[in-house]
Amino acid sequence: MIDARLYLLQRLTAIAMLPLIATHLILMIVAINGGLTAEEILGRTQGSVGWALFYGSFVIFAAIHGAIGFRTIAYEWLIPNIRICSVASFGLLIVLIGLGLRAVYAVIVL
Amino acid sequence: MKTKDQTLTVSIDRFDGTSHYQTTHDVPTRDNQTVLDVVTWIQQHDDPTLSYRFACRVGMCGSCAMNINGEPKWSCRTHVSKVVDAGSALRISPLRNMPILRDLSVDMTPFFDKWTQAVGYFVPTQTKDDPLPAIKSDDRDRAKANQSIECINCGICYSACDVVAANDAYLGPAALNRAWTLVNDERDGGAKERLEAVSSDAGCHNCHSQHGCSTYCPNLLAPATSIAGLKRQTLLNLLPWGSHDD
Amino acid sequence: MKHRSHPLWKAFVVHRISGLALALFLPVHFFVLGLALEGAESLNAALKFSELPFVKSAEVLLVLLLAVHLLGGIRILILELTQLSWDQRILNRSAFSLSVVIAGIFLWSAV
16 A cells, blocks of 8 residues: 555654644644634735745645545545545645635735 | 343344354353353354354464454453443444455455565575574564564454455455564565565555554554554655665 | 553544645635636635535634644654654643634634
8 A cells, every 4th residue: 555655754744743843833823713704814924935935835835645545544434446546536636725825826926 | 140040032143155144042041151152152052053163272372363342352252241231232233344254254255365465474594504693672673563562363353354355355464464574674675576565556555543453452462563663664665765664 | 452541542533634624624625716717606605505504614614624634644744654642632631622712713714
């Protein structure tokens, strides 16, 4: 099912996301205080190279990590056919990266 | 303890080669009775067609493993009083994850084939004419192998493993545990081939660290820890800067 | 099924379910943020929707899932990639408890 390289990729993306998720959790708790508004979010993110790198890499790591996990779960719990599971998880990877980078573009560039 | 005139209700999952069914038996209870005693009583007094395996009766051979009230255990080392509460029944079924031959006897061929697939055998580097290498008991690699030896191939960990249940090809805890002892055996010369075998898509990276193997191993080994060791060792070999588990 | 009644098997299920839920939630999350492309009003409309008690509870649940997956993931990384022989059952319980605390703080900030 999963071989050493995919396993390594999943663990590396996990490690890379540790500080990103910790920051995201803290930021969520801070930002939710007093309610969320578009102005507040965009005020922080627009034009910021730092946040662009932060969220851009976060999207890519999360997409890879999630797609590999989805492939395993699909194989073990849904369809024990590795080709179908690989194609489906590749589809998820593309959707996550596509929508994710679009969201980053939306909150940073515009 | 129970007196002689009490009986215990035992249900057994049966298979006659074509169909699965269940039989129930009333077995007289005895002091210090083991599940193997119960199964033997049934075969000798109630149903001579019941098929099961045993040899040593004292927890050394590992042939009497079965599922007892849903948990894989050696029947010879499982006291009825420890698994059955007053008034409840005993349910016995064959080990999981292996084809059933008949009743409680399973075909362990896939289990043993995977030992070979995982290169779970010693690859000698010397001949009998060479001097024996001295391995100190506190040698670091020897210490790592230490907690994984003493496996007697009973198949309990393999039966407890839900990854094997979900993926036929997965090598399973016993074979990988054996591979780990050999990886740490400095006399062995099969490391490269073995680490490749356990890095395949049937290999150690499929393990989800559920710890079913370590929870149920009757010899108190920790196959999950061995598999984690293999994961580290194989990853270090993949990374450009690493070659040994430090 | 009794062979599954030990804490680390349950930890596996929690990690798997939380991961799956997060992966399936991400497209929605990204879609909502992408509404900023249509201007701040569209995003604000969506954010207003998140004030509904039902959506707010779902948000708290997602924070819990993210914390559980993060801290449970750290436990797995310690188990698999280090040689620290810390008691996994204690780590598991600590990870879960801390996740509940984090989700609690989020809930407290959100109301």
